[in-house]
Amino acid sequence: MENTDFSKLKITIVGLGVIGGSFAKGLKDVPKNMLYGVDTDKSTLIKAKEEGIIDEGFIDAYIPAKESDIIILCLYPKQIADFILKYRGCFKDGVIITDATGIKQGFIEKINPMLPQNVDFVFGHPMAGREKRD
Numbered sequence: 001m002e003n004t005d006f007s008k009l010k011i012t013i014v015g016l017g018v019i020g021g022s023f024a025k026g027l028k029d030v031p032k033n034m035l036y037g038v039d040t041d042k043s044t045l046i047k048a049k050e051e052g053i054i055d056e057g058f059i060d061a062y063i064p065a066k067e068s069d070i071i072i073l074c075l076y077p078k079q080i081a082d083f084i085l086k087y088r089g090c091f092k093d094g095v096i097i098t099d100a101t102g103i104k105q106g107f108i109e110k111i112n113p114m115l116p117q118n119v120d121f122v123f124g125h126p127m128a129g130r131e132k133r134d
Contacts, residue, residue, distance in 0.1 A: 008033040009033060009069045009070060010033055010034045010035075010036065010064070010067050010068045010069050010070075011027060011034070011035050011036070011068060011069065011070045011071075011072070012035075012036040012037075012038060012061065012064040012065070012068040012070070012071045012072070013027075013035070013036070013037055013038070013054070013072045013074060014038040014039075014061060014071065014072065014073050014074060014075060014083065015038070015039060015073065015074035015075045016037050016038075016039040016041075016044050016045070016048055016053075016054075016074070017074060019074045019100045020037075020039075020072070020074030020100070021048070021053070023072055023074065023100070024037060024048060024053045024054055025053055028052060028053055028054075034055050034056065034067070035053075035054050035055050036054060036055065036056050036057070036058060036063075036064035036067075036068065037049075037053070037054035037056070037057045037058070038057070038058045038059070038060070038061045038064060039057065039059070040059060042057075042059060045057030045058070045059070061083070061086075061087050061090070062087070062090055065087045065090040065091055065092070065095075066090050066091075066092055067092060068092060068095060069092065069094070069095060069096070070095070070096050070097075070098070071091075071095060071096070071097045071098070072097075072098055072099070072100065072124075073097065073098070073099040073100065073101070074099075074100045075099070075101070076101070077101045080099055080101060080111060081110045081111050081114070084097075084111045084114055084115065084121075085114055088114060088115065088116055088119075089116075091116060091118070091119050093118045094118060094119075094120075095118075095119055095120070096119075096120045096121075096122060097119060097120070097121045097122070098121070098122045098123070098124040099121075099123060099124050100124055101124075108123065
């Protein structure tokens with residue numbers, strides 16, 4: 001993202017559950033041009049927009065995938081490869097995609113070959129949950 005004006009980033013969060021919603025809440029005060037939310041639950045999108053957590057909500061990612069500089073996938077591990085396969089022709093040139101999935105074994109090898117050359121996928125981890133001691 002060389003020479004990127006970070007005050008004009010378009011960021012998409014896919015999945016507005018606990019992790020995705022936390023990302024959205026954390027990013028809502030960061031200077032940006034647009035924060036999109038994608039979720040299959042329309043009521044979640046409406047609530048997130050009403051609360052000012054997202055700027056715009058979508059049931060599918062076609063529009064935000066074409067416009068976003070960063071996409072944060074907060075999906076179940078088995079859904080990551082399906083998302084990449086479905087939207088790989090839509091990704092904006094130079095987009096950075098990351099995920100918040102703790103378990104990666106099932107999809108890293110699967111999605112690397114299907115990623116377009118103009119897309120960077122940075123595998124992330126949510127660092128969520130709790131530590132237990134015996």
